[in-house]
Amino acid sequence: MRLNILIGGSAGQGINKISQIISEVLTSYGYYTFNYRDYQSLIRGGHNFNILCISNQKIQSNDEKIDFLIALDKNTLNLHKNKLKEKAIILESDKFLELKKDMNLALAGSLIKILGIPESYLIKEIKKHFNNINSINAAKQGYTYQKEKYNLKRLNNKPKIISGSRAIAIGAKNSELDFYFAYPMTPATGVTNEICLMNDKKLKFFQPENEIAVANIALGASFAGKKVMIGSSGGGIDLMGEAISMQGISEIPLTVYLASRPGPATGVPTYTSQSDLNLALNIGHGEFTRIVAAPGDPIQAIELTNQLIYLAEKYNSLSIILSDKHLAESEYSINLNYKIPLVISKKYSNKIIKKSSYETNQLGNSTENQNQVTKNINQRLSKEKDIENQVKNFKTYEIYGKKSSKNLIIGWGSTKGAIIDAIEDIDAKFLQILYLNPFPESIKKELQNSKKIIIIENNATSQLRELIKQKIQINIENRILKYDGRPFFTDELNKKIKEIIK
Amino acid sequence: MNTKDKIKTNEPITWCPGCPNFLILEAIKQTITNLIEKEKINQKDFAMTTDIGCNSKIFDYLNLSGIYGLHGRALPTAFGIKLANPRLNVLSFAGDGAIYSEGISHLIHAFRYNQDMTLFVHNNQNFSLTTGQSTPTSQKGYIIRGENKIEENNPINPIKLALASNATFIARTNAKDIPHMVEIFTKAIKHKGFSYVEIMQDCLIFNKDVNNKDKLMYKIKDNYDYKKAISLAEEFDYNSKNKKIPLGIIYQKKEPTFLEKFK
Numbered sequence: 001m002r003l004n005i006l007i008g009g010s011a012g013q014g015i016n017k018i019s020q021i022i023s024e025v026l027t028s029y030g031y032y033t034f035n036y037r038d039y040q041s042l043i044r045g046g047h048n049f050n051i052l053c054i055s056n057q058k059i060q061s062n063d064e065k066i067d068f069l070i071a072l073d074k075n076t077l078n079l080h081k082n083k084l085k086e087k088a089i090i091l092e093s094d095k096f097l098e099l100k101k102d103m104n105l106a107l108a109g110s111l112i113k114i115l116g117i118p119e120s121y122l123i124k125e126i127k128k129h130f131n132n133i134n135s136i137n138a139a140k141q142g143y144t145y146q147k148e149k150y151n152l153k154r155l156n157n158k159p160k161i162i163s164g165s166r167a168i169a170i171g172a173k174n175s176e177l178d179f180y181f182a183y184p185m186t187p188a189t190g191v192t193n194e195i196c197l198m199n200d201k202k203l204k205f206f207q208p209e210n211e212i213a214v215a216n217i218a219l220g221a222s223f224a225g226k227k228v229m230i231g232s233s234g235g236g237i238d239l240m241g242e243a244i245s246m247q248g249i250s251e252i253p254l255t256v257y258l259a260s261r262p263g264p265a266t267g268v269p270t271y272t273s274q275s276d277l278n279l280a281l282n283i284g285h286g287e288f289t290r291i292v293a294a295p296g297d298p299i300q301a302i303e304l305t306n307q308l309i310y311l312a313e314k315y316n317s318l319s320i321i322l323s324d325k326h327l328a329e330s331e332y333s334i335n336l337n338y339k340i341p342l343v344i345s346k347k348y349s350n351k352i353i354k355k356s357s358y359e360t361n362q363l364g365n366s367t368e369n370q371n372q373v374t375k376n377i378n379q380r381l382s383k384e385k386d387i388e389n390q391v392k393n394f395k396t397y398e399i400y401g402k403k404s405s406k407n408l409i410i411g412w413g414s415t416k417g418a419i420i421d422a423i424e425d426i427d428a429k430f431l432q433i434l435y436l437n438p439f440p441e442s443i444k445k446e447l448q449n450s451k452k453i454i455i456i457e458n459n460a461t462s463q464l465r466e467l468i469k470q471k472i473q474i475n476i477e478n479r480i481l482k483y484d485g486r487p488f489f490t491d492e493l494n495k496k497i498k499e500i501i502k
Numbered sequence: 503m504n505t506k507d508k509i510k511t512n513e514p515i516t517w518c519p520g521c522p523n524f525l526i527l528e529a530i531k532q533t534i535t536n537l538i539e540k541e542k543i544n545q546k547d548f549a550m551t552t553d554i555g556c557n558s559k560i561f562d563y564l565n566l567s568g569i570y571g572l573h574g575r576a577l578p579t580a581f582g583i584k585l586a587n588p589r590l591n592v593l594s595f596a597g598d599g600a601i602y603s604e605g606i607s608h609l610i611h612a613f614r615y616n617q618d619m620t621l622f623v624h625n626n627q628n629f630s631l632t633t634g635q636s637t638p639t640s641q642k643g644y645i646i647r648g649e650n651k652i653e654e655n656n657p658i659n660p661i662k663l664a665l666a667s668n669a670t671f672i673a674r675t676n677a678k679d680i681p682h683m684v685e686i687f688t689k690a691i692k693h694k695g696f697s698y699v700e701i702m703q704d705c706l707i708f709n710k711d712v713n714n715k716d717k718l719m720y721k722i723k724d725n726y727d728y729k730k731a732i733s734l735a736e737e738f739d740y741n742s743k744n745k746k747i748p749l750g751i752i753y754q755k756k757e758p759t760f761l762e763k764f765k
Contacts, residue, residue, distance in 0.1 A: 178586070206585070206764070209611040213578040216571065220551065220582020223569055224590065228582075246572055348587055349567070352546060356561070356570035357554070365513045365562040366570065 001056045003150075004063045005111065006080055008049035009072025009093075011042055014104040017129065018070070019050040020331075021108050023161050024125045026054050027333050029117050030155025034417070035331035036062045036487065041186075041270045047075055053490075056155060060297055060332055060417030064489035068114075070107050089114065095145065102138035105130070109142030116151040119143050160336045164327035164414075165190025167298035168231075168257060171305025173203055174341035177255075178226035180205050181214045186269055187325035188231045188259040211236040215243030215254075222252045223355055225348030227313060231257035234276050235265065241283050244318060248288030250355040251316040251380065255309045260324040262485045271485030272325035274413055274458035277467070280320045281437055287377065289384040291315075291391070292437040294322040296416025301327065302338045304434065307394050310342040314390070315383050322436070324458070326487040327414035388438040396440035401429040407501045408450035410476070412436065412464055415456055415488055422493040428501055436467065444472040454478040454500055458487060505535045508545060513562045522677035522703045526624060527560055529683035530593075534566070536688065537591075549590045551580040553605065555597035556631045557624035566593075574604030577612045577621065581760075584619050588761050591691060592619035599629040602638040602660055609660075612696050613667035617760040620690045620697040623660075624677070626705035627712050627740065634708035641712055641741045657740035661752060664698055665731055671697035672731070672753045676719050677704070682749065689724075689751060695759050702747065715747060722750040 005022070009015050016037065023033040032055050039048040053062035064083060069090045071077045077090065084090070091110050096103040105126060112122045119140070126139045168191045172180060180203065182192050195205050208214050211232055218228040232240065237258050247254045258280055262273035280292045291311050295301035301323065308319035354364025359376050361367045400420050401409075407428040411419050419430050431446055433439075447453060447468075455465045455476045460483040465476050480496050482488055509531055517523045537543045550568035552558035553576040561570040571579040576594040584592045601609055601623050612621070627644070629635040634647035639660065644653040664672045671693040675686040683701065690697035704713040718738075725731055731753035738747040 204764075208578065208581075209607050212575065213581075213608055213611070216575040216578035217582035217585070219571075220569065220579040220584075221586035222582075223579075224549070224583040224586035226586040228586075242572055243575070250569070252569075350546065352565060353567045354561075354570070355568075357572050358570055363511065363513075365511060366559075 002059065002063070003054050003067045004065065005052045005054065005068040005070065006049055006066045006083065007052060007070040007072070008047065008076030008080060010045050010075070011039065011048050012044045013072045014101070015048050015050055015072065018104045018108040019052050021105070021125050021129060022052060022111060023331060023333065024128070025112055025117060025121050027159050027161055028125065029121055029152065030157045031056060031152070032059050032157065032159050033161065033331070033333045034059050034062050037329050038486070039270050047079060049076065049080070059421055061421040061488070061490045063491040065491055068111060070111065072104060072107070089149070096138070096142065099138045099141070102135055105135055105138040106142030106145070109139040110146040113143045113146040114149045116148045158335070159333035161331050161333050162298045162336065163190065163329060163331050164295070164298055164301050164323055165329065166194045167295070167301035168305050168321065168323065169194035169198060171302040172229055172309065173198060173200055174302065175306050175309040176227065176343050177203050177229055177309060179203075179218070179221050179228045180231065181208060181218050181228065182231045183207060183211045183214055183236060185233045185236045187261055187328045188233050188236070188257060190328050191231050191257055191259075211239035212243065215240035218254055219243060219246060219250065219252045222254055225346055227253075227309060227346055229255040229257060229309065231259065233259050233261050234263045234279060237276070237279060237283060241285075245284035245286055245288070246357050247318045248284055248286055248380070249357060249359070252355055253312040253316050255312045255319040255321065257321045258323065259328045260322070262483070268485040270325070272414070272458060272487050273483065273485065274324055274415070275460070275463070275483070277322065277412070277436065277459070277463040280322045281467070288318070288380055289387065290318040290320060290437060291387060291435075292320045292322055293435045294413040295327065295434070296413055296432055297327070298332050298334055299338050300434065306341045310344050311387060311390065313344045313346060315387050317383065317387065322413060324414050326458070384438065391435055391438055394435070396433075396435040397443055398432045398434065399429055399446070400432065402427060403429055405429045406449075406451040408446060408453045409456060409497065410453065410464065410468070411456045415458055418488040418490050418493050419456055421490040422488075422497060426494070426497055426501060428497065433464065439467065439471045441472055444474065447472070447474050452478065452501060454480060454497065456480045456488070456493070459483055505538050506531055509534050509538075509565050511563055511565050515563060516559060517556060518707055520706055521556070523557060523560070523624065525680055526622070526677050526683065526701055526703070527563055529680045529687060530560070530564065532680070532684045533687040533691070536684070537691065543591060547590055548593065549583050549587075550593045550595065551576045551583065552595045553597070553600040554631070555600055555629070557595055557597040560595050574600040575608065576600070577605060577608040580619050581612070581615070581617050584617050585761070585764075593691070594619065594621045596621065596623055598623060598625040598627060598639045599637040602658060606638070610663070610667045613664055613669040613698070615760045616668075616670055616695045616757055618695055621699065622687070623698070623700045624703050625700050626703040626709060627657075628705055628709040630705050630708050639740045640709070644709065644711070647708065659735060659739060660700065661735035662732070665728070665735055665753060669698055669753065670695040670755050670757050671751070673698070673751045674700045674702065674747070674749050676716065676749055677701050678716055682721065686751070693754065695757060718745065719747045719749050722748045722752070724751040724754065726754055728753065
């Protein structure tokens with residue numbers, strides 16, 4: 001069973017609030033949910049919507065076609081009627097206009113009734129958000145107004161609702177990070193908010209004057225004995241480029257969180273994209289190594305954030321956690337079981353210690369000596385091998401689906417959910433690459449053993465395909481690419497894959 | 503080994519012969535030696551940051567911990583060190599090119615944050631290491647070598663900028679006056695908050711027009727009055743060849759430091 005509920009209206013009408021309440025009611029009733037947020041870059045008005053997908057089984061994506069349309073305004077119905085399935089149910093706000101700002105709660109109530117969930121589950125969640133009689137009555141009014149159409153049974157699953165941003169924050173806290181620095185930029189800001197919400201005694205946040213300051217403050221703090229992470233989206237990361245190069249020569253540990261959105265420049269700022277893989281792999285002038293990994297769900301985000309902070313500290317290296325708006329801002333419902341975190345302790349040196357943006361001699365002072373320059377570069381690049389060996393202890397890729405299949409789908413990052421959900425009825429397996437650098441070259445055998453290979457990416461130039469060509473000299477012919485700012489939807493992707501795997 | 507020897511390095515010094523940077527280095531070494539010997543501050547409890555330019559070569563000549571940072575970024579780097587390790591006495595060295603051009607936003611915000619650290623600006627009113635280009639404090643009419651141009655714009659007045667940005671310690675000194683530098687440097691380091699010290703300095707190679715202004719310089723008493731500070735700031739506009747240049751603590755006030763405010 002899988003139902004897709006589109007909740008739409010203008011910004012400020014409480015769309016996120018009711019998706020959240022409906023999700024909480026459903027998870028407390030034992031169901032899994034996935035909430036996709038589609039919103040414009042404005043604060044009031046416009047048109048925003050969420051697609052909330054619910055299921056009795058684990059899900060991590062939503063469909064494009066919808067079973068329920070909850071329309072908080074007329075515009076919503078007009079914009080989305082072409083996505084309605086044949087027997088779709090439409091819930092409109094005009095029945096509850098007198099409730100004014102509480103009409104969203106009435107519509108949530110109506111949906112819960114239609115699904116056949118007892119009223120007590122609804123009221124319990126409403127009370128967590130609005131403990132006032134008007135809000136509770138609005139929900140009850142909506143509930144009473146409708147008739148039960150589905151008879152959802154109580155299930156024993158106990159999933160937790162969590163966004164990718166929250167998962168990154170948990171990974172940071174688990175690593176006993178000291179500081180997170182960032183300048184506001186969608187969709188990276190979610191991590192700032194989640195870290196601040198934790199109100200942790202140890203993990204502190206500061207927002208400096210710009211991203212250049214962010215990165216240089218982080219290097220200073222890391223030098224002085226603290227574990228640090230910085231975050232932004234593409235534009236902000238560009239501004240950090242020089243300091244990231246400074247990390248390359250000074251070898252001051254630094255972890256960077258990069259949450260992508262469509263570029264170039266401001267692009268489509270509140271939408272999603274995987275177009276910054278090359279940026280993560282290449283940012284910073286000069287030749288130096290780095291670790292780049294891309295989680296595809298909240299558990300991977302928790303674990304990879306932890307691994308990357310650990311690796312940055314252990315190898316005095318640059319770590320880049322590559323995410324995007326879709327992973328950062330979608331709300332997953334999962335069983336929150338993750339590996340015991342790796343924690344590395346860090347202290348300020350008790351000796352005179354000098355780090356520099358110049359090439360240096362053994363004392364840390366500037367040098368132009370040709371032998372020393374070569375030696376330094378060799379030393380810095382040599383740790384790539386050490387990192388590679390260490391990373392072998394971690395999962396660098398995952399395989400899902402029918403493991404014996406000769407049809408191989410390859411992807412990375414936030415497309416994971418839609419791909420797994422889309423191949424349920426297809427003879428295919430899915431290879432998700434977690435570490436983009438060091439690159440898991442052992443995947444070569446998987447590719448060689450497959451007859452048909454499809455690469456799926458949320459970008460226009462298939463950046464992973466180019467990386468695979470460079471690293472293991474295999475040219476992948478079939479590509480499914482999407483670069484309209486929207487993530488892949490399960491039904492859409494299922495169709496596209498079936499066009500290739502007949 | 504005496505303290506002064508402990509805080510120097512044996513790196514060959516590559517400043518031009520006669521450059522006032524030698525005198526600034528000497529004044530810094532005297533200041534730090536005093537603080538280590540008299541105030542019992544541990545040598546390891548100093549940390550310095552520099553940016554890129556002639557002045558920043560001082561990093562190689564001081565045996566202190568720190569980061570030889572990027573051009574214009576001495577302040578955020580220093581801010582991070584202090585934030586992470588409040589016990590350190592953090593000193594930043596920057597030139598007028600880096601701090602007033604590339605790093606100007608960091609300077610304005612440093613005044614606002616009032617992190618307890620000290621900035622020394624070596625101001626010779628031009629870029630020297632890149633062989634003679636104009637900075638925001640180059641005098642109007644400065645001849646820009648290599649560009650076949652003269653500077654057409656008026657300079658900014660960084661002292662006024664500091665006053666407008668809620669600075670809590672503003673001082674000016676002369677690179678040819680070691681005792682005055684030591685006095686001001688010591689007071690700056692001891693100030694609780696962000697201390698900004700501008701060191702007026704000749705460039706013997708690329709900006710001879712504004713050298714030898716010593717006769718115009720005069721020493722003031724430590725000033726705590728804001729209105730007086732504004733008039734002191736306005737006395738010298740970085741263009742004038744005959745107006746007086748006040749030296750000393752132009753303004754000082756007490757305000758909570760960044761770490762006292764940070765939660």
